Amino acid sequence: MSITKEQIKHVAKLSRLEFDEESIEVFTEKFSSVIDYVEKLREVDTEGVKPTYHPHPSIRNVMREDEVKESLDREEVMKNAPENENGYVKIPKVLD
Amino acid sequence: MGLFKLTIHELRDKLNTREITSEELVNEFFNRIEATDEYIKSFLLLDKENAIKEAKNIDERRVNGEKLGDLAGIPVAIKDNISTEGLKTTCGSKILSNYTAPYDATVIKNLKEAGAIIVGKTNLDEFAMGSSTENSAFHTTRNPWDLERVPGGSSGGSAAAVAAYQAPFSLGSETGGSVRQPAAFCGVVGLKPTYGLISRYGLVAFASSLDQIGPFTRDVEDCAIVMNTLASHDKLDSTSVEIEKVDYTKNLKKDIKGLKIGVPKEYMGEGISEDVRENIKNVIETFKTLGAEVEEMSLPYSEYGLETYYILAPSEASSNLARFDGVRYGNRAENYNSVEELFTKTRSEGFGEEVKRRIMMGTYCLSSGYYDAYYKKAQKVRTLIKEDFDKAFDEYDVIISPTTPSTAFKIGEKSDNPLDMYASDVLTVAVNIAGIPAISIPCGTSKGLPVGLQIIGKSFDESKILNVAYNIEQKLNFNETPEIGGVK
Numbered sequence: 001m002s003i004t005k006e007q008i009k010h011v012a013k014l015s016r017l018e019f020d021e022e023s024i025e026v027f028t029e030k031f032s033s034v035i036d037y038v039e040k041l042r043e044v045d046t047e048g049v050k051p052t053y054h055p056h057p058s059i060r061n062v063m064r065e066d067e068v069k070e071s072l073d074r075e076e077v078m079k080n081a082p083e084n085e086n087g088y089v090k091i092p093k094v095l096d
Numbered sequence: 097m098g099l100f101k102l103t104i105h106e107l108r109d110k111l112n113t114r115e116i117t118s119e120e121l122v123n124e125f126f127n128r129i130e131a132t133d134e135y136i137k138s139f140l141l142l143d144k145e146n147a148i149k150e151a152k153n154i155d156e157r158r159v160n161g162e163k164l165g166d167l168a169g170i171p172v173a174i175k176d177n178i179s180t181e182g183l184k185t186t187c188g189s190k191i192l193s194n195y196t197a198p199y200d201a202t203v204i205k206n207l208k209e210a211g212a213i214i215v216g217k218t219n220l221d222e223f224a225m226g227s228s229t230e231n232s233a234f235h236t237t238r239n240p241w242d243l244e245r246v247p248g249g250s251s252g253g254s255a256a257a258v259a260a261y262q263a264p265f266s267l268g269s270e271t272g273g274s275v276r277q278p279a280a281f282c283g284v285v286g287l288k289p290t291y292g293l294i295s296r297y298g299l300v301a302f303a304s305s306l307d308q309i310g311p312f313t314r315d316v317e318d319c320a321i322v323m324n325t326l327a328s329h330d331k332l333d334s335t336s337v338e339i340e341k342v343d344y345t346k347n348l349k350k351d352i353k354g355l356k357i358g359v360p361k362e363y364m365g366e367g368i369s370e371d372v373r374e375n376i377k378n379v380i381e382t383f384k385t386l387g388a389e390v391e392e393m394s395l396p397y398s399e400y401g402l403e404t405y406y407i408l409a410p411s412e413a414s415s416n417l418a419r420f421d422g423v424r425y426g427n428r429a430e431n432y433n434s435v436e437e438l439f440t441k442t443r444s445e446g447f448g449e450e451v452k453r454r455i456m457m458g459t460y461c462l463s464s465g466y467y468d469a470y471y472k473k474a475q476k477v478r479t480l481i482k483e484d485f486d487k488a489f490d491e492y493d494v495i496i497s498p499t500t501p502s503t504a505f506k507i508g509e510k511s512d513n514p515l516d517m518y519a520s521d522v523l524t525v526a527v528n529i530a531g532i533p534a535i536s537i538p539c540g541t542s543k544g545l546p547v548g549l550q551i552i553g554k555s556f557d558e559s560k561i562l563n564v565a566y567n568i569e570q571k572l573n574f575n576e577t578p579e580i581g582g583v584k
Binding site for chain 2: 008011012014015016017018019027030031033034035037038040041042044046049050051052053054055056061062064072073076077079080081082083089091092094
């Protein structure tokens with residue numbers, strides 16, 4: 001197995017996910033099998049090959065004027081926020 | 097009356113001659129849904145009241161002599177990762193089970209302007225991650241041809257809805273085959289358009305450099321009709337391409353004498369089941385009778401398609417799904433003592449196993465020290481896969497292959513092993529990686545299950561693909577239908 005339980009815990013922390021001790025064993029095993037699988041790419045010679053980040057290389061960055069326009073209705077949008085107050089979304093205290 | 101079995105172009109003609117009204121049509125489809133969805137479970141949400149209202153509105157406009165388009169008054173089902181104003185848009189996930197979209201995706205806006213009637217939202221693998229619809233947080237959709245089998249995925253609900261005659265057409269989305277694979281499993285037509293042809297605005301993002309919306313229809317002509325409405329440049333999607341408007345029905349029926357077709361040997365070899373291969377061999381012979389030249393060729397880097405995909409797609413997903421944190425929308429965990437805990441508990445409770453696995457995969461591949469070995473490496477192989485296709489299209493007009501290595505598999509057969517599940521996309525992912533278009537059409541059955549033919553074209557050559565698909569569809573005359581709950 002290429003990936004350890006400790007590595008999974010670290011990646012989980014970066015991903016803002018957590019696993020209990022019971023499920024982490026199975027998760028690590030399946031995760032490792034996928035990583036081992038994609039390792040096959042190492043055998044491809046990519047010396048001098050440029051990466052493709054976008055399927056149509058002709059597309060350039062699209063800019064627009066910074067104009068004030070009508071946006072979504074605040075009240076409608078806030079209906080989806082789990083907690084809100086005075087038009088703001090609410091979260092626990094961040095700074096003491 | 098059996099109206100539900102008709103195609104869009106047949107229904108359009110009946111609406112235009114006032115033989116039927118849209119209200120009758122919508123009622124007919126809701127009756128059909130009521131009779132069949134307890135078996136199939138295509139839908140997550142139905143919107144009958146509003147659908148009837150919109151249908152009456154279209155009927156009134158028609159009576160008033162207004163000239164209406166091909167889709168006016170025609171029902172449509174929408175995959176539940178496409179935003180629909182005022183309707184729940186759950187992405188098949190617990191984390192969004194209470195989310196109502198405050199705006200319409202551009203494709204929805206286009207459909208509404210064309211007068212199409214939204215009947216409901218369809219089931220999918222959570223956040224479109226999966227190949228069987230078993231990863232939905234709500235329920236598993238069943239294949240109309242065999243209720244013990246999967247409809248494919250991730251757009252399984254949309255494919256099953258068209259196959260079960262619950263809607264004449266539907267929308268799905270693709271990242272690695274999520275329209276074509278379920279189209280093949282359910283015996284319907286499914287198109288993955290060129291990246292950038294259809295706006296992604298309002299499609300909940302999975303892997304932004306691969307995602308593309310695509311339609312399911314009963315036949316190829318309908319696919320062309322729907323594409324006329326879906327394809328549009330959109331200022332709200334910076335990757336949407338500005339090209340001249342094409343009428344996809346215009347060249348549909350031209351003959352294909354002299355057409356050069358390539359058959360990649362990698363797509364017909366090991367791992368492809370014998371019955372699927374036999375079906376495709378039969379299609380190749382049929383193409384020859386239509387005057388096409390068919391040749392075996394090679395796409396050598398396709399062998400690395402799945403590995404490339406399973407680095408690129410999770411990497412992009414891990415970034416896109418960071419927005420689901422329980423702050424602005426979606427469900428929030430109940431017990432937490434800090435913001436950090438709020439994020440972690442919300443996400444751990446809200447996401448299913450496969451989504452977690454892909455977020456973790458992506459985070460791992462993008463993390464410091466691994467980026468070059470995984471993500472950058474995969475982007476380089478992506479270049480090689482794309483160059484394979486570029487070279488091929490210098491020589492061939494289209495490339496054909498099976499859509500899937502086998503017919504629909506059984507529910508539960510692959511759900512325990514992610515690699516087995518991923519393998520069902522082996523013939524479709526390279527197309528997404530290269531950004532090019534491809535269609536799947538039914539070309540026969542094996543042991544009562546449909547087999548899909550894939551036709552791949554070069555970028556923005558949808559007209560050609562549709563023309564080729566139309567010709568072979570007419571010649572093959574596939575007309576088998578599934579039996580649901582004892583009803584044909």
